[in-house]
Amino acid sequence: MPRLLVLTQNTAAGVTCSGFEVCLCASVDDLVHRWLADEQGVVVVGRQQSGDYAALIGQIRAVIPQAALIAEASEAQELMLIGLGVQEVVVNLNDDLQRTAERARIRASSEKDRNRGLYHDPLTGLANRSLFLDRLDHALVQGLRHKTHTGLLYIGMERFRVVNELHGYAAGDELLIACARRLQGTLRRSDTLARIGGDVFAVVLDNIPDEEILSRTADKVRQAFLQPFHCAGSEIFLSLSIGMELSSRVSSDAADMLRHAELAMHQVRRDDHRSYLLYDDQQAPVDRVRAGLESALYHALERDELNLVYQPQVDISSGHFTGVEVLLRWHHPVLGDVSPVVFIPVLEETGLIASFGRWVLEHSVQQFADWLQQQEIPSTARLSVNLSPRQFGQPDLVAQVSGALSRSGLPASQLTLEITESTLVHNMQQSVEQLHELRALGVSIAIDDFGTGYSSLAYLKDLPIDYLKIDRVFVKDIVSNAHDAAIASSIISLAHNLGLSVVAEGVENTEVLDLLNLLGCDQYQGFFFSRPLPPAELPAAAQRCA
Secondary structure: OOEEEEEOOOOOOOOOOOOOEEEEEOOHHHHHHHHHHHOOOEEEEOOOOOOOHHHHHHHHHHHOOOOEEEEEOOHHHHHHHHHOOOOEEEOOOOOOHHHHHHHHHHHHHHHHHHHHHHHEOOOOOOEOHHHHHHHHHHHHHHHHHHOOEEEEEEEEEOOHHHHHHHHOHHHHHHHHHHHHHHHHHHOOOOOEEEEOOOOEEEEEEEEEOOHHHHHHHHHHHHHHOOOOEEEOOEEEOOOEEEEEEEHHHOOOOHHHHHHHHHHHHHHHHOOOOOOEEEOOOOOOOHHHHHHHHHHHHHHHOOOOOEEEEEEEEEEOOOOOEEEEEEEEEEEEOOOEEEOHHHHHHHHHHHOOHHHHHHHHHHHHHHHHHHHHHOOOOOOOOEEEEEOOHHHHOOOOHHHHHHHHHHHHOOOHHHEEEEEEHHHHHHOHHHHHHHHHHHHHHOOEEEEEEEOOOOOOOHHHHHOOOOEEEEOHHHOOOOOOOHHHHHHHHHHHHHHHHOOOEEEEOOOOOHHHHHHHHHHOOOEEOOOOOOOOEOHHHHHHHHHOOO
């Protein structure tokens, strides 16, 4: 019989519900302990006579985010509680509680399936190919910024087809789940593990010093699979073929990394003497490809090959649309969509970033002003534009920003400029002077990827800034990793003590969002709400928050 866990200040209260076992709980700890005993049951929070109801709901949501939740409250509190993730709000618990509990349970199950289905493999629960590619792109960007390497393992299971033929597809699924768990137990928490094909897994290893660590990790995975699996009443031995690639060998091109790692895996399959191999192709024309990109980029602006996409930003507590971060994209007529991880470093090294940066600023400010004038987005929304290190050092940057605002009619108060913390500390005195000049225009300043650079907190009190953006490396695992949660909490507290607002990047699911809400984070962006959108789709996304 399903259980109804009722949190009530009166444990003698008479709560009954046909078809459910009713358990009265005197505290949140008692309720959570009972729910975690078998990870099921509908949670009911009785009417609270005192205390912060929102904080109480937030506390429960942070610890057991997947639980179906019913709250007894006044009609005036209904919208607030639904916004916090409550499935059902009732004025009186005794009014058809059975039907309410069933609805809450179905809604919670549906929300969980919908959120996980977008970016996770339904069988193993690992990241799917879409989420994996996004994580790989991000790791490569961070590697370029901080001069570290990113590694990629492409792992194929040998003889897996035989398992399906001998034991059936159900046993094959059971074996895949067991493989996923064994891989998770072998890798670091910070590594991204994904299932990207039927019997193929891939791993992103960020922040590694060299290819030796990549090989050691591959060997560790190989050794973990020497032990048999117990499946369908049999011992099953699986061997692996692991292809490897390192970011520095492909100019941090995500597509090339994935292709090379897959080719290396096939090379391993043709070589009976190895289990893992770093991609090796003496004919790979990396230098010629790089030269071709430089030439193509010189003509990209005049050939109208650039476009902008917009990453929505949302207020965590209210769910209101707060603005967008603009991102540059390049569609080459022959190469197709070229990853920013590939072309942005080329722009920086060739100096083209100056003209491209002006183009992004001018077009995004005009587009945002048009949306505001046509009332397609909230009048209080803000546009965030990234400044590269080379852009930030330009002597005419203030004139560029002032001119773009003047020509578009966008109020300066609705523009935020984002600068990485490593850019600022490179020349602190000059940075402070530049920021003061920008702030004099009326624009806001955000520190992007906070915590991933020099991580010096002393300089913050001297900088004229308005926002800190928590990098996704500290966000993605805050529910399961106490250290990441502590870092995020510290950043939020520090920012608020300095009068700054906080934006979390890379939010991918309800559990992470609920914990950020509990920690007091102000805004978020990421896959949970939306991918970066082309201009035509952005107004509809903003209206979803209305």
